Amino acid sequence: MVNDSLRLSAQDWAKAALRAMADGGLAAVAVEPLARTLGVTKGSFYAHYRNRDELITAALAEWTRSHGPEALAEFAAITDPAARLRDLLTVVVQAVQPLAPSVHLSLLGDRNDPRVKDAVSKVNQARLELLTHTYRELGLPPDRAASRARVAYAAILGLLHLAQTDPDAPHSAALADEATAVFLTP
Structure with missing residues (x-):
């Protein structure tokens, strides 16, 4: 069940993208499957990012910061x-x-x-x-x-x-x- 009231941050999306990258590289980063994994709609994604490329850039910045x-x-x-x-x-x-x-x-x-x-x-x-x-x-x-x-x-x-x-x-x-x-x- 999708929970639209769940408030995810941009960092939550970036961390989810990193988990996807760990499993399958950049190709594994896709908005709809990430939204399903996080239990939200794609609208949550668009509240933080304009597109997939912005998410990838943010996820790589998070990985660089944390490693x-x-x-x-x-x-x-x-x-x-x-x-x-x-x-x-x-x-x-x-x-x-x-x-x-x-x-x-x-x-x-x-x-x-x-x-x-x-x-x-x-x-x-x-x-x-x-x-x-x-x-x-x-x-x-x-x-x-x-x-x-x-x-x-x-x-x-x-x-x-x-x-x-x-x-x-x-x-x-x-x-x-x-x-x-x-x-x-x-």
Whole structure:
């Protein structure tokens, strides 16, 4: 049953669009199915957005905000670089759930879309900068710190990929311990 009295915000629509993107990329973002999922009519959508493209832009901005520099601020505030890296790896790896959809990985299928390219680039850049800075503070020279950051980040993305395809993936706590042991080694 559709509830027209339900007041959804623009952010509610953007978050619903992100859930759809996680399952099927940009192609999965469609107003009517989102309205059904949210239990409202399309009129609710048009109270916030003129069209699907505006919704996609807003959803990508929300993803960038929630996964980019703003989201990393709490980790950047940790003064001990080893503790920062340990906490970051633990949080990221423990968030990886078997067969769970990933906005980041789903967006790679739409990587030629300029909006997607920009959002993924911002998120990647923020994460790589934090990792590189952390490895620099741990004593690695600049080139080596940047290389280690890329390898650590690639491993994190690889774990996300494996989790999407492997229902028998190891428990995330064990993976977090292993990732911390590997990526804290100088």
